[in-house]
Amino acid sequence: MQLNRDDLKEAYRRMCLIRDFEDKVHDEFAAGNIPGFVHLYAGEEASAVGVCMHLEDRDAIASTHRGHGHCIAKGCDAEGMMSEIYGKKDGLCGGKGGSMHIADLSKGMLGANGIVGGGPPLICGAALTAKTLKTGGVAIAFLGDGASNQGTTLESYNLAKIWNLPAIFVVEDNRYAESTASAWSVAGTQTKRAEGFGMPGTEVDGHDFFAVWEVAREAIERARNGEGPSLIHVKLNRYYGHFEGDAITYKGDGEVDKVKAEQDCLKLFKQRVVETSLLEPDELNEIETSVKSYIDQCAATATNGSSPTEADLMTDVYLSY
């Protein structure tokens, strides 16, 4: 399987969409236009898109509190997402979920998740459904380095392996669980943990879309062929704080600036496809421009949308009660 020109354009479009979406949320949050708290994915785009480029609607993903990127990469409507983050009635979840609970089950997106380590067991369930109903689908849990230390995650590795589930665990290690360094909090290594459970584990540079795409292709193929679960340890960096408002005093001086200058996944992607003449600079610039104006439109729609009313408070608790 190879990436053709359309695939490359689509991958770049999704990565730009995530970056601009997050930058917009950052600005709007700072301006006081967004309630609650938000956790931004900027800097990590190559991971979500590199994995989700292989997926279809029959495939499921579970996400994290830092979920906007996974949602966009899996095909959730960005306008509906923005409205959701603003708490509006037209939001993807009617304004009842917010940033940490964006979901679209019709797209196989089982939800961002406010509980660290909440997703891996759910993904075992989605994988069990795929296996039992023979849909040919796979299920992928995105989780952070913080969640990699939760019991739910380790139990899920075990369950996925002994039941030979079409599940993939993508550990996005952005080097900090909130303010705590993963270099300190994670005993052993992610790949050796995978090995301990008898499943393949691969480490990959999460700034490099092509590297992630390739590793994900192998793991997803294995799962689709009935060869069981895999783990991918994606090493990357987040550009913003744990949440918006985080002063990021725990990082070293110039740490993020250096990554932005040398390892930015969008820049690396652009450089690669232009140098190898896979795409023309104009084509990429056009994507950037159209994504920017689309994100402006998303924010305008969200700003102008109406809020839910008290009549919506008690709906959607049960199907029947």
Added chain:
Amino acid sequence: MSVKSYRQALNEAIRQEMERDERVIVMGEDIAGGMGAPGEDDAWGGVLGVTKGLMPQFGRERVLDTPISESAFIGCAAGAAATGLRPVAELMFVDFMGVCFDQIFNQAAKFRYMFGGKAVTPLVIRTMYGAGFRAASQHSQCLYPLFTHIPGLKVALPSNAYEAKGLMTQAIRDDDPVVIFEHKAMYDEEMEVPDEAYGIPFGEANVTREGDDVTMVAFGRMVNLANEVADSLKGSGISCTVVDPRTTSPLDEETILETVSETGRLVVIDEAHPRCNMATDVSALVSQEIFSDLKAPVKMVTAPHCPVPFSPALEDVYIPSTAKIEAAVREVVGKGH
């Protein structure tokens, strides 16, 4: 119609629903038993034999033995339910909720609301509860009030074999997450139960005795104790109504309020600890809605505010007894006008 035990009634309900709908699967620790072991297959059929025989009939693909990993497999059941299966997961003892509650109350219960009404999670969690087995503090609790507290969950407490089959069938057919509490001291209790499949609607209480002097609202196994007391007090000229709410969520408030209005007296019997349990919930409901209809203060008969003890001498005084219930009824009947 034939005589069936509570255990057989539950087994038959699950079996008939598995025959009707191939999306119904069951999973849990030792749910068949003997997985990977050299001896007998279907060795246990669940720790107390409720699911015995399902694996030979439906195969390992639909009757899944799990490792002892409640948070993984209960969460797995929630994820499977949200993506198209109808899992019946066994949480062996409800006391074990402590290791997997997040997957129940933060995930399964909230999908529908958080996702703006788009999620459907037809999950059933079967779990054992209740004292009387000399199983001590971590295998004997009645934690249904904790689940009742959570919006998004439905909670059923079958009080006999007929109720067990009907409520289990209903739970499997329901599209919302349901937790069904099986009292471990009732598995061998027998009665006439229809052979065909039937559901009992949630939120519709069963009035098991009708009387004029006092209403007893009782939950789960306590319904049987309340019935016994009602029958024996007839001889003393005290006529009792007994209400089995069947489900604590939804709760049939209407039947409770109607019957208490008629008798003017209420005794609530709940095997759970006394703080924030179903007895306090029903007492609050009645005081708030029909205080002026009461002829006497409400009386609660519950377990005490201590962990379930081990020693038979202690456990026997811990569990609400017919003697305590009768004393409470006599006390409220003796009061008022």
